Amino acid sequence: MNPLSLIRQFIKGLTAETTPGQIGAGIALGFLIGLMPKATLTAQLLIVVMMASKVNLPMAVFTVAIVSLLNPFIDKVTDPIGYALLTAEGLRPLWTKLYNTPVFPWTGFNNTVVPGGLVFGAAMLAPVYLGGKKFGAYYNDKLRVRVMNSKLVKSLKASWLLDWYFKEGV
Amino acid sequence: MRWSYVAPRLTLLVLVWAFFFFAFDPLLKWGMIKGIEKAAKAKAEIAEVETGFFPPRFKMTGVAVGDSSAEFANVVEFTEFSFAAEGGPLLEKKLVVDEGTLTGLRFGTPRKTSAKLPFVKEEEEESKLAAAMSAEAKNFALDRVGDVKTDLSADYKVEPEDLESVKLAKELEESYKTNYAGLAEKFDDGKYKADMDALKARYEKAKDEKNFIKQAKEYADIAKDAKKVMDAFKKDKAAAEAALAEAKGAFKKLEEARRRDQAAVMAKMKLPSLDTRSIGRMLAGPMIAEKTEQLMKWMAIAKKYMPAGTKGVLKNEAPRGREVHFPKEKTYPTVLIRKMQLTGELGLDQPLDYSGTIEGLTTQPQVYGRPTIAAIKGAKGPRRLDFRGSLDATGDLIRTDSRLSYSGMAIGAMSLGSPSSLSVAITGATGALEASAATEGDKVSGKAAFRLTGASFKPSAENIKAAQLRSAVESSFAGLTSALIEADISGTVTKPELSVRTDLADNLSKAFSSAMGAELKKAQDAAKAKVDEALKPYQDRLDSMASEKQAELSNKLKASGDRLSAEGESLLKGSSGKSPLDRLKF
Incomplete structure (x- = not known):
């Protein structure tokens, strides 16, 4: 995805797909992606899912950025979980099989923070989604107009480059 | 589903397919030509590059790489290089080839067009x-x-x-x-x-x-x-x-x-050495030195492109989290050609057909764990070629070992010595070469024996003013039909040392001794004594x-x-x- 297209989707997301459910789903998916190391196939597949589904993109991208910044702290939780999973005797045949299967190593499954992040993210998905949904309602009610009228969004919308690139407008 | 996201990506996939179908091969060919030209500092041609994905395969034909030091010559040329890669390792970004083919390999062939590249600075490397x-x-x-x-x-x-x-x-x-x-x-x-x-x-x-x-x-x-x-x-x-x-x-x-x-002192005093080693160096030294320099140059180039002796691939730790490694059923080097079938021609006037195999060509010998082994044989009429070589880079030091036997080669004309002092023209000879060389890291050792038979030797002794000596030199080659030239190499790849012997030197030494007798010996002994005297305090x-x-x-x-x-x-x-x-x- 090129940066201009991302900005376009981002700005579009400020006005479209803004139901509380879509905002909640965007935050939940962003939370999960944020936990993953980005240079893995797992994170890239999740990003494709995020871009292809009708979740609220600005909230998802914002959550990815915030969670990525907090990774040094969150890793202290996800790393032991992942390590426990990867070193569990019962799961060893499965991991060995995956390790020797083409493409699978690209998912980074043998990195402790990937399985740890997936398990932790899955466990937190429902609470984060529900919290995000509540935040979505609050955002629509109190913040949306202020964000749309903010200087940053206005200047982005007024940019001739974006205007030329998007044609149909945002 | 956000179709505005999905549809462009599907279109992109179609475009990617179209790119690989129509444009990939020409672009790859162009890139390879530029890469080879940059490395060889001379023009290169590739007639055709063909790739396929199911199964993954590669073929290039009509390859000629110009010689940067000879405008109308190719340093190497081959008809076809092709292989089919294994699919599994490709998914791990590894190129593993079970069997490749390289046909029509020739060296030093003439070319019709200039091999010179514009804006390339010519490097005049004087062979020390x-x-x-x-x-x-x-x-x-x-x-x-x-x-x-x-x-x-x-x-x-x-x-x-x-x-x-x-x-x-x-x-x-x-x-x-x-x-x-x-x-x-x-x-x-x-x-x-x-x-x-x-x-x-x-x-x-x-x-x-x-x-x-x-x-x-x-x-x-x-x-x-x-x-x-x-x-x-x-x-x-x-x-x-x-x-x-x-x-x-x-x-x-x-x-x-x-x-x-x-x-050297005797040379400066204009006294010939009776020492057969010095005479041998004078006669065969320049020729052997030139060949040795060429060999060392090729070895230095090969060494430059040889893989580093590290297991770098195994040191890939993640910046976040910890990587847990599991037993790997198969570990592949980044590039591996298990077996390469090779055919080609040696020489230009009367080319000798040869064929052979190179096994275990890889960029990561330590991961592969086996040496690269080459075995090449050729025969045509009375000529026989047999080459065996191995390159072991699985340890800390790179070791090579090679043996070459080439017999029955027709020597049109060759010259030994120097026209400034004494030279010998050899015609109509049949040559047989037996050589072996080994390297360990930078150290090199080896020996070669070149036997000439059925030859005619014609000394050129015009520069020898003493009639007695000139006559002795000329008579020492009369009736001679064979000669043996031997060389030992030691030292390092960058600074090889040569020791040259030849039975021609024995003949010459005898001729010098019989012609000039005791006077020459006395003068030489005096010269030697001067060197010994100067060296003595340091040696002591x-x-x-x-x-x-x-x-x-x-x-x-x-x-x-x-x-x-x-x-x-x-x-x-x-x-x-x-x-x-x-x-x-x-």
Whole structure:
């Protein structure tokens, strides 16, 4: 995805797909992606899912950025979980099989923070989604107009480059 | 589903497919040509590049790489190179080929168009070894032999600072001192003393142990550890002595340098050397040096592109989290061609067809764990070619070993020596070459024997003014039909050293001796004596320093050994007489 297209989707997301459910789903998916190391196939597949589904993109991208910044702290939780999973005797045949299967190593499954992040993210998905949904309602009610009228969004919308690139407008 | 996201990506997939179908091969061909041209610094041509994805395969045909030093020649040319890659390893970004084919491989072929690239700076690399040998042949003095009776040597003064042997003696002295200092520092007997003191302390402690079984066990352990200390000492002692002996072994080079100095002094005094080695170097040196330089140049290029001896692929740790590794059923190197079928032609006038295989071509030999082995054979009429070579880069040092046998080659015309002193034109000969070479890291060693049969030898001795000598030289080649030229190579890839011998030199030496007799010998002996006299103080200093240092180290080693033995003995005597330490003898 090129940066201009991302900005376009981002700005579009400020006005479209803004139901509380879509905002909640965007935050939940962003939370999960944020936990993953980005240079893995797992994170890239999740990003494709995020871009292809009708979740609220600005909230998802914002959550990815915030969670990525907090990774040094969150890793202290996800790393032991992942390590426990990867070193569990019962799961060893499965991991060995995956390790020797083409493409699978690209998912980074043998990195402790990937399985740890997936398990932790899955466990937190429902609470984060529900919290995000509540935040979505609050955002629509109190913040949306202020964000749309903010200087940053206005200047982005007024940019001739974006205007030329998007044609149909945002 | 957000179709505005999905649809463009599907379109992109179609475009990607179209790119690979229509544009990938021409672009790859263009990129490969540019890459080869950059490496070869000359024009390169590829007729066609063809790739396929199911199964993954590659083929390029009509490849010619120009020679940067010869405008209308190719350094290498081949008809086709093709392989099919294994799909599984490709998913791990590894190129593994079970069998590749390289056909029509030829070297030094002519080309119709210029191989010169615009804006490429020509590199004039002067071959030092070949230049030195040519100079030696050119300066080989034969023109004033008739004047030897006038005692030429009396006027000639030898400056020690100009002698190669004196320079080498100084270098050897310095390097010996450095080596010795390194050895003395490395051989630290303090650590053995500390180990032995620790054992003594343990022994004292064990004496007070009430539990007999524990005491016996501790005694046994102490005995075992004491033996370890002594073994380590013996090992270090042997290593130190061997290193010192090796350093002294380098002194042998001094003798070679002295011979060269003597030959050089005689050349400056315009006296021919009767030494067959010098004559051999004069005759065959330039030719062998040129071939050796070429070989070393190819080896240096090969070394440049040889994989580094590291297991870098195994050091890929993640910036976040920890990577847990599992047993790998198969580990592939980044690039591996298990077997390459090879065919081609050797020579241009009457090309010799050859074929063979190269096994285990890889960029990561340590991961593959096996050496690269080449076996090539060729035959045409009476000619026979047999080459076997191996390259082992699985360890810390890269080792190569190769043997070449090429017989029945027709030698149209070749020349030995130098027109400035004495040259020999050889025609109508049949040549047979037997060569072997090995390298270990930068070190190189090898030997070659080139036998000429059915030849006609025609000496060109116009520069020899003494009629008696000229006639002797000419008659020494009369009726001769065969010759043997032998060469030994040593030193390093970047600085090879050559030793050349030939039976032609024996003939010439005899001719010189019989023609000029005792006068020449006397003048030569005087010249040699001048070199020996100039070298003597330096050689004496070197020998006395080596003897002194060797004695010093031997005394130090002996003293350390005696002390350790004495301490071991005292440890034994201090025991109750029933401990296992009694059985320990130092």
